Amino acid sequence: MSVPVSLLGRAFTLLAVFTADRPCATLSELSRHSGLPLSTTHRLVKDLLAHRALERDADGRFWIGLRLYELGALSxxxxxxxxxxxxxxxxxxxxxxxxxxxxxxxxxxxxxxxxxxxxxxxxxxxxxxxxxxxxxxxxxxxxxxxxxxxxxxxxxxxxxxxxxxxxxxxxxxxxxxxxxxxxxxxxxxxxxxxxxxxxxxxxxxxxxxxxxxxxxxxxxxxxxxxxxxxxxxxxxxxxxxxxxxxx
Amino acid sequence: MSVPVSLLGRAFTLLAVFTADRPCATLSELSRHSGLPLSTTHRLVKDLLAHRALERDADGRFWIGLRLYELGALSxxxxxxxxxxxxxxxxxxxxxxxxxxxxxxxxxxxxxxxxxxxxxxxxxxxxxxxxxxxxxxxxxxxxxxxxxxxxxxxxxxxxxxxxxxxxxxxxxxxxxxxxxxxxxxxxxxxxxxxxxxxxxxxxxxxxxxxxxxxxxxxxxxxxxxxxxxxxxxxxxxxxxxxxxxxx
DNA sequence: AGGTCCGTTTCCGGTGAGTGGAAGACTGGG
DNA sequence: CCCAGTCTTCCACTCACCGGAAACGGACCT
CATH class of the missing domain: 3.30.450.40 (GAF domain)
Structure with a gap:
């Protein structure tokens, strides 16, 4: 499995882990399913959290964030x-x-x-x-x-x-x-x-x-x-x- | 006006140009409103287009793309x-x-x-x-x-x-x-x-x-x-x- | 037709944002 | 306590990203 070298490509590869059948995921699951190394995943997730593109629930699982909902609503x-x-x-x-x-x-x-x-x-x-x-x-x-x-x-x-x-x-x-x-x-x-x-x-x-x-x-x-x-x-x-x- | 140095920060600064009152924009408008240099904007837009986060209409204006709609629908x-x-x-x-x-x-x-x-x-x-x-x-x-x-x-x-x-x-x-x-x-x-x-x-x-x-x-x-x-x-x-x- | 203006696209040497392996910290279960 | 799994931190290295400048293209005017 080859992952993109570009940062945007990686971000979207990560976001693609989320589906209707898997609307939330742990950090390790995101790393495993995206193919990105764990620490890369961790850093990327942290950035996406900061931009509200992801959010984290009380159990530590990540979900698509409201910011993407807002942006999507502008399409x-x-x-x-x-x-x-x-x-x-x-x-x-x-x-x-x-x-x-x-x-x-x-x-x-x-x-x-x-x-x-x-x-x-x-x-x-x-x-x-x-x-x-x-x-x-x-x-x-x-x-x-x-x-x-x-x-x-x-x-x-x-x-x-x-x-x-x-x-x-x-x-x-x-x-x-x-x-x-x-x-x-x-x-x-x-x-x-x-x-x-x-x-x-x-x-x-x-x-x-x-x-x-x-x-x-x-x-x-x-x-x-x-x-x-x-x-x-x-x-x-x-x-x-x-x-x-x-x- | 200071723009983020990180790529993700820049991407989201660019996406923030889109609002309900400005649902579409030209490349120059995106550059002007985001504060990003024109060629940086151009490169970023090109990548976002490739990932379907933006789309371009027949008049060359950019809109939020279906991919963000899809992702937002998973929130x-x-x-x-x-x-x-x-x-x-x-x-x-x-x-x-x-x-x-x-x-x-x-x-x-x-x-x-x-x-x-x-x-x-x-x-x-x-x-x-x-x-x-x-x-x-x-x-x-x-x-x-x-x-x-x-x-x-x-x-x-x-x-x-x-x-x-x-x-x-x-x-x-x-x-x-x-x-x-x-x-x-x-x-x-x-x-x-x-x-x-x-x-x-x-x-x-x-x-x-x-x-x-x-x-x-x-x-x-x-x-x-x-x-x-x-x-x-x-x-x-x-x-x-x-x-x-x-x- | 030629010139001007504006928006868009391309180019490329330089550099610092991003990288990921490794180590450490944390948590839950036996 | 030990173990396994998950998460977090660190840092020397590197190449993806940068943006000024030039080229290109289209519209408009004379």
């Missing part, structure tokens, strides 16, 4: 898109009572910038800040279908990870699905991630008409998707208008 | 508190139809970790990730009233910034208000930030019974606070239970 996805979209996401949540998600594209992945869910909602696989492959999610299909041509070709040439027997797993199937999304103007992801859910997704456009995000509702398979589709599409349009889009 | 406030609290916040939003906020304490400030609001809600002064002084907000009063004794004394000894003629601005008034909050078990902030709103806030406790967050509703002054108070308090209790609290 375009959070500050611009989320703040404008939130009222419409809430409306969609209220009329459907199912998980509502807002996501942007980063490379060949979806990054969720918001998720509204109920206590007894059907699926809790995604979370604010989490990632999923484009090909396997409703929002991902929408974002990919309207992405630049070279992004689509890149996704079609990449391995398509399989989650269930329904996951799109050949370039041919994906190409066909993308064409369907572009024709229809929305996507229905059928049991691609979990065998018990559909995801119904619609595009969100900016003032230039580019698709910059996607909104979706995740419903149990017993739900008829056409009962939520109009609401999802209306929500996508409402957010688009809030972003300055004119049809 | 305890976002990952643990927010995810557990969200369904109850949504319930509170639904029954009150007013701005709902969830906040934690950081030093002598409140940091908002979630805000749900409607298109026509009365106040939009706060935002995910933003800060306010403890003494002047409902959630701040709650967090301070139940904070360790030395934190309370520190707040009482610090300057109390005034926002309106109603803002608590003397240590005597603050001490009295804190006693009231502790006695009542909730806080009502009367026109302290804006002359048109009240904030009604209640504590959120963890499994050890410590107050680790506060939830509030912001309502117009024409609203009788006792119409929303029970719902806010119930919400605080529900989130506390989700955090493992036992009464």
């Amino acid at each position: 375009p996805g959070a500050l611009d898109l989320r703040e404008r979209a939130l009222p419409y996401l809430e409306d969609l949540f209220e009329v459907t009572r199912h998980n509502v998600q807002l996501a942007v594209r980063d490379g060949l992945e979806v990054v969720y910038v918001e998720r509204l869910s109920a206590v007894d909602a059907v699926s809790i696989l995604t979370r604010m800040g989490s990632r999923m492959p484009l090909h396997a999610t409703g929002v991902g299909l929408v974002l990919l279908a309207f992405a630049p041509h070279e992004v689509q070709e890149e996704a079609l040439a990449a391995p398509l990870k399989r989650f269930t027997t329904h996951t799109i797993s050949t370039p041919k199937a994906l190409r066909s699905a993308l064409a369907t999304v572009r024709r229809d103007g929305y996507a229905i992801s059928d049991r691609q991630i979990e065998p018990i859910t559909y995801s119904v997704a619609a595009p969100v456009r900016n003032s230039s008409g580019d698709v910059v995000a996607a909104v979706s509702v995740v419903v149990p398979v017993e739900t008829r998707t056409d009962t939520v589709l109009p609401a999802v599409r209306a929500c996508g349009r409402a957010i688009s208008r809030a972003m300055g889009w004119r049809s | 305890p406030g976002a990952l643990d508190l927010r995810e557990r609290a969200l369904p109850y916040l949504e319930d509170l939003f639904e029954v009150t139809r007013h701005n709902v906020q969830l906040a934690v304490r950081d030093g002598l400030e409140v940091v908002y970790v979630e805000r749900l609001s409607a298109v026509d809600a009365v106040s939009i002064l706060t935002r995910m990730g933003s800060r306010m002084p403890l003494h002047a907000t409902g959630v701040g009063l709650v967090l301070l009233a139940f904070a360790p004794h030395e934190v309370q004394e520190e707040a009482l000894a610090a300057p109390l910034k005034r926002f309106t003629t109603h803002t608590i601005s003397t240590p005597k008034a603050l001490r009295s208000a804190l006693a009231t909050v502790r006695r009542d078990g909730y806080a009502i902030s009367d026109r302290q930030i804006e002359p048109i709103t009240y904030s009604v806030a209640a504590p959120v406790r963890n499994s050890s019974g410590d107050v680790v967050a506060a939830v509030s509703v912001v309502v117009p002054v024409e609203t009788r606070t006792d119409t929303v108070l029970p719902a806010v308090r119930a919400c605080g209790r529900a989130i506390s239970r989700a955090m493992g609290w036992r009464s």
Whole structure:
């Protein structure tokens, strides 16, 4: 295992130890998982603590700090898109009572910038800040279908990870699905991630008409998707208008 | 103006140029506002871009990048508190139809970790990730009233910034208000930030019974606070239970 | 077309911030 | 008490980082 020689590279390697499955870690764990020598890790952690990028709990374990939360909240996805979209996401949540998600594209992945869910909602696989492959999610299909041509070709040439027997797993199937999304103007992801859910997704456009995000509702398979589709599409349009889009 | 000599210090000084009022900046602006020489700024920005901590738009301006959003979403406030609290916040939003906020304490400030609001809600002064002084907000009063004794004394000894003629601005008034909050078990902030709103806030406790967050509703002054108070308090209790609290 | 201005990018010799192995300190369990 | 694991401190050495200066590129003006 090679660690970066640059200090910033090391700092980000260290921060990458934190995941949703490992939201906190001891100094030794940080050293072990990052590959950085213990004393280097110790010094780096001390600096990150000083800058509030990390914080330490009473048991001595380290967590991502509030400063990164604050900075992250200034990113375009959070500050611009989320703040404008939130009222419409809430409306969609209220009329459907199912998980509502807002996501942007980063490379060949979806990054969720918001998720509204109920206590007894059907699926809790995604979370604010989490990632999923484009090909396997409703929002991902929408974002990919309207992405630049070279992004689509890149996704079609990449391995398509399989989650269930329904996951799109050949370039041919994906190409066909993308064409369907572009024709229809929305996507229905059928049991691609979990065998018990559909995801119904619609595009969100900016003032230039580019698709910059996607909104979706995740419903149990017993739900008829056409009962939520109009609401999802209306929500996508409402957010688009809030972003300055004119049809 | 003195800039840090350490690389991490410089990186964070640079990132501090980004605020809600200046969410993006050019290279020259970053250099000017951070005090770092132009070529140092350029090199640092290039590294931060490589690590996705910054991103660049089509006009060449820099923004906080998705990587910081992802990392920030792993912080305890976002990952643990927010995810557990969200369904109850949504319930509170639904029954009150007013701005709902969830906040934690950081030093002598409140940091908002979630805000749900409607298109026509009365106040939009706060935002995910933003800060306010403890003494002047409902959630701040709650967090301070139940904070360790030395934190309370520190707040009482610090300057109390005034926002309106109603803002608590003397240590005597603050001490009295804190006693009231502790006695009542909730806080009502009367026109302290804006002359048109009240904030009604209640504590959120963890499994050890410590107050680790506060939830509030912001309502117009024409609203009788006792119409929303029970719902806010119930919400605080529900989130506390989700955090493992036992009464 | 040429010139000017401003913002951005590149270059490179010099240097001090950062390094990590080793030793020491601390903590908890047997 | 002993042991193992975790954390903290130390310091001679080195190379990643620095920033002034030059080059580059684009927009605007005459």
